[in-house]
Amino acid sequence: AQKITQTQPGMFVQEKEAVTLDCTYDTSDPSYGLFWYKQPSSGEMIFLIYQGSYDQQNATEGRYSLNFQKARKSANLVISASQLGDSAMYFCAMRRETSGSRLTFGEGTQLTVNP
Amino acid sequence: DAGITQSPRHKVTETGTPVTLRCHQTENHRYMYWYRQDPGHGLRLIHYSYGVKDTDKGEVSDGYSVSRSKTEDFLLTLESATSSQTSVYFCAISESLGGLGTEAFFGQGTRLTVV
Numbered sequence A: 001a002q003k004i005t006q007t008q009p010g011m012f013v014q015e016k017e018a019v020t021l022d023c024t025y026d027t028s029d030p031s032y033g034l035f036w037y038k039q040p041s042s043g044e045m046i047f048l049i050y051q052g053s054y055d056q057q058n059a060t061e062g063r064y065s066l067n068f069q070k071a072r073k074s075a076n077l078v079i080s081a082s083q084l085g086d087s088a089m090y091f092c093a094m095r096r097e098t099s100g101s102r103l104t105f106g107e108g109t110q111l112t113v114n115p
Numbered sequence B: 001d002a003g004i005t006q007s008p009r010h011k012v013t014e015t016g017t018p019v020t021l022r023c024h025q026t027e028n029h030r031y032m033y034w035y036r037q038d039p040g041h042g043l044r045l046i047h048y049s050y051g052v053k054d055t056d057k058g059e060v061s062d063g064y065s066v067s068r069s070k071t072e073d074f075l076l077t078l079e080s081a082t083s084s085q086t087s088v089y090f091c092a093i094s095e096s097l098g099g100l101g102t103e104a105f106f107g108q109g110t111r112l113t114v115v
Helices: none
Strands: A010-014 A019-021 A032-039 A046-052 A064-069 A074-079 A088-096 A109-114 B004-007 B010-013 B019-025 B031-038 B042-051 B054-057 B064-070 B073-078 B087-094 B110-114
Touching (some): A010 A019, A019 A109, A032 A074, B004 B087, B031 B064, B073 B087
Antiparallel strands (some): A088 A109, B019 B073, B031 B042, B031 B087
């Protein structure tokens, strides 16, 4: 069963504006990690940001931040000041304590940044 | 960039033929994964390995087998290719240190077409 849900197949944002990409997950494990990856049209997978379930603060990496709401089981990616180069597919992923090294991905969200 | 090489990068094969995809790493990472990427499904785990000769099934393992006789090589075999196995295949690696928060690094992908 799919453990990661990304409900937005496609999103559009104007250049220089912020955008939020949604991700919800399902697990009963107390310990887990959440990841976001970017896949541009060239096809490579690029790691963006990580949030651990016990982390007290939301993760940030440059223009990327993760809005982690543990009680709601959501881990939304926020991209500030969007750039044309942010146009890509974005994947949310989870690694659970009981799943060992497995990394499970959502269906992805295609982000288009308009000039 | 993580040293991961997938071969071949592109392949067209006929239904019913066996196909082997190779993933080679130079990072000495413990974990290796094979995913397939299809529109609307994100990345789905086929098989993964947690050490030499140690492998386990993912969520879409039917019709696929794997082998890992050396740390650096992880082979994915389609025993008798079918059109439903037309996809883009990604290999990924991850080290064991760092626990849940260790990100996976991906290869460039292999585009397989079964005709």
